[in-house]
Amino acid sequence: MSISRSEKLTQLVSHDGLRDSLTNLLALPAFLESTEREISSAQRDSKKLNLSLISLTELDARGEKRLVVEIAKELSSRTEEELFDLAARVVHLAHALEKNLRHNDLVCRYTFADFLILSSGDATTLVEKLRSIAEIHGAMVVSTELHPNISTINQAGSTVTPDRESELLKWIALLEKELMATVSGG
Secondary structure, rough: OOOHHHHHHHHOEEEEEEEEEEEEEOOHHHHHHHHHHHHHHHHOOOEEEEEEEEEEEOOOOOOEEEOOOEEEEHHHHHHHHHHHHHHHHHHHHHHHHHHHHOOOEEEEEOOOOOEEEEEEHHHHHHHHHHOOOOOOOOEEEEEEOOOOOEEEOOOHHHHHHHHOHHHHHHHHHHHHHHHHHHHOOO
């Protein structure tokens, strides 16, 4: 029995909640949960955290660099051969990230061809390392230093801890916007 195209696509993007099936990196739900714990720890220990987004790119018909997956060319419009070539690039990039980053850095596949990395320490060193990996693997990287909100006092005088997941999603959205601006040259 032959596997349908949609089943093949599903296999390339599935996860069990903990690990991504293609790369064996953290799945997004596990990454978000682990990141919340890291933010809490960083607040207690006053340490810096860095969040990075690395995305595979390709050249378009005019020779301009663009993201592999974007609205203009979705995964479903690619041939089977293109999909498997792209999946191989994703696996190679995932392997490079695992091999070259520290064991305690959190890495997950965010979308089909995008990865999120949470690390502590010097942002400059991390960005240099990620740019080197990105250059080798035909990708782009953007990073930001996180400034997690420590609990604040509301008007009633009660301590309030911000929703870390929504803050994290805001930081990710800002990185996506920065990545799009970088790709479009603006």
